[in-house]
Amino acid sequence: MKLFGTMKINELGHLEIGKCDSTDLVKKYGTPLYVMDETLIRDNCKLFKTNFTSKNIQTEIIYASKAFLTLAMCTLINEEGLSLDVVSGGELYTAIKANFPTHKIYMHGNNKTKEELTMAIKTGIGRIIVDNKCELDLIENICKAYNKKISILLRVNPGIETNTHEYIKTTKNSSKFGISIFDKDIFNIVNKLNSNKYIDFKGFHSHIGSQILNEESFYEEINVMMNFIKEVSEKCGTTIQELNLGGGFGVYYSKKDRPINLKNLLKNMLDKIKSKADEFKLPYPKIMIEPGRSIVANAGTTLYQVGCTKKTHSGKHYVFVDGGMNDNPRTALYNAQYEAAIANRMNDEKEGIYTITGRCCESGDIIAKDISLPHPNIGDIIAVSTTGAYNYSMASNYNRLPRPSVIFVKNGNSKCIVRRETYEDIIKNDLPL
Numbered sequence: 540m541k542l543f544g545t546m547k548i549n550e551l552g553h554l555e556i557g558k559c560d561s562t563d564l565v566k567k568y569g570t571p572l573y574v575m576d577e578t579l580i581r582d583n584c585k586l587f588k589t590n591f592t593s594k595n596i597q598t599e600i601i602y603a604s605k606a607f608l609t610l611a612m613c614t615l616i617n618e619e620g621l622s623l624d625v626v627s628g629g630e631l632y633t634a635i636k637a638n639f640p641t642h643k644i645y646m647h648g649n650n651k652t653k654e655e656l657t658m659a660i661k662t663g664i665g666r667i668i669v670d671n672k673c674e675l676d677l678i679e680n681i682c683k684a685y686n687k688k689i690s691i692l693l694r695v696n697p698g699i700e701t702n703t704h705e706y707i708k709t710t711k712n713s714s715k716f717g718i719s720i721f722d723k724d725i726f727n728i729v730n731k732l733n734s735n736k737y738i739d740f741k742g743f744h745s746h747i748g749s750q751i752l753n754e755e756s757f758y759e760e761i762n763v764m765m766n767f768i769k770e771v772s773e774k775c776g777t778t779i780q781e782l783n784l785g786g787g788f789g790v791y792y793s794k795k796d797r798p799i800n801l802k803n804l805l806k807n808m809l810d811k812i813k814s815k816a817d818e819f820k821l822p823y824p825k826i827m828i829e830p831g832r833s834i835v836a837n838a839g840t841t842l843y844q845v846g847c848t849k850k851t852h853s854g855k856h857y858v859f860v861d862g863g864m865n866d867n868p869r870t871a872l873y874n875a876q877y878e879a880a881i882a883n884r885m886n887d888e889k890e891g892i893y894t895i896t897g898r899c900c901e902s903g904d905i906i907a908k909d910i911s912l913p914h915p916n917i918g919d920i921i922a923v924s925t926t927g928a929y930n931y932s933m934a935s936n937y938n939r940l941p942r943p944s945v946i947f948v949k950n951g952n953s954k955c956i957v958r959r960e961t962y963e964d965i966i967k968n969d970l971p972l
């Protein structure tokens with residue numbers, strides 16, 4: 540298992556994260572447990588902040604909170620000077636409750652409800668990223684009713700097909716997100732926006748997909764979007780002030796993933812924007828990006844305890860752990876590949892190939908497939924790496940399993956930031972017949 544951030548193997552042969560021995564964490568908090576390396580999250584924020592800068596172009600890093608959001612995470616993101624992308628009333632509510640500066644909140648969603656838009660407009664968030672024409676009418680009506688003006692970006696689909704899992708591509712021509720840049724109506728929409736007294740149209744947003752490991756896709760996005768901005772500027776006589784290029788920067792999950800060197804990528808992206816704008820004699824738009832996974836994925840490790848093990852009649856070795864697809868649905872959903880180790884025996888010889896599976900009543904309830912491990916015993920601790928993104932945020936109560944606790948670890952200290960759910964939590968919204 541590849542070690543990230545502050546992970547290391549200590550003198551007892553135990554996995555340590557944030558200078559905390561994983562066996563101590565398990566004694567203190569139980570399992571399953573999401574352990575987040577606070578130092579690595581902060582370092583990742585800093586990497587974006589320091590490398591996505593240019594003396595000519597204004598930039599902004601907006602953390603895509605769908606990857607992992609809690610009150611504590613909002614505080615961390617604010618402390619690191621990033622802005623926040625939310626995609627629902629629930630995410631917006633979390634940010635508001637955490638006192639996140641409202642002008643640094645960007646709201647997404649392809650089907651925002653009237654209530655969500657009202658909440659966003661009344662709160663005075665920084666930008667609404669508008670997905671479609673119908674939403675524009677809703678926004679205008681709400682602004683009228685509350686006598687408010689809101690700044691928006693229009694989400695467009697640049698028609699770029701990325702090499703990632705089918706379910707996390709977002710700019711195929713058939714994608715549900717945004718308005719196609721090839722839609723003939725797009726210039727009318729921009730013209731209407733420019734004369735709308737309730738809407739301050741700032742520019743465009745595009746997001747080409749997630750877990751992208753090919754830097755050319757981002758450069759293609761820049762080319763297509765800058766060409767589009769030139770066309771809009773000419774046809775609508777308007778200056779596009781902002782361009783949000785979304786997130787999608789891929790990370791290492793297993794040996795097959797070769798992440799892009801982020802420092803180079805971020806620099807190249809800004810260089811390409813500059814040369815395109817120079818070529819077209821356009822003013823430099825402010826450039827935003829929305830990393831989610833690349834900030835938190837490698838910082839997360841899930842700790843489980845081994846229950847029983849089983850060798851099937853066909854010879855397959857299973858290790859049963861006390862979690863499952865309810866705390867990590869990504870293997871079931873996207874055939875994701877994870878790495879794992881026995882956290883209390885990191886130096887032991889690997890003895891076989893095991894599939895780590897959970898306790899949900901589903902054959903697809905697999906956490907990590909065909910992993911080399913020492914023979915696991917009851918009570919051993921299994922660590923699964925790179926679970927910081929889209930694990931806690933996509934967790935469910937399937938089979939009425941309580942959601943695990945989340946802790947931050949740093950410099951030998953651990954802090955619970957989400958308490959473990961109880962059976963009482965599970966039934967708290969049920970009403971008797």
Ligand SMILES: Cc1ncc(COP(=O)(O)O)c(C=O)c1O
Nearest residue numbers: 603746749786787829830831832
């Ligand atoms: C609009 C938008 N922005 C940002 C992100 C974050 O993507 P990632 O976590 O891959 O960086 C997503 C998710 O794919 C998204 O839909």
Ligand SMILES: N[C@@H](CCCC[NH3+])C(=O)O
Nearest residue numbers: 605707749750869928929
């Ligand atoms: N949930 C997906 C990513 C979707 C990103 C949001 N548009 C994943 O776990 O990989």
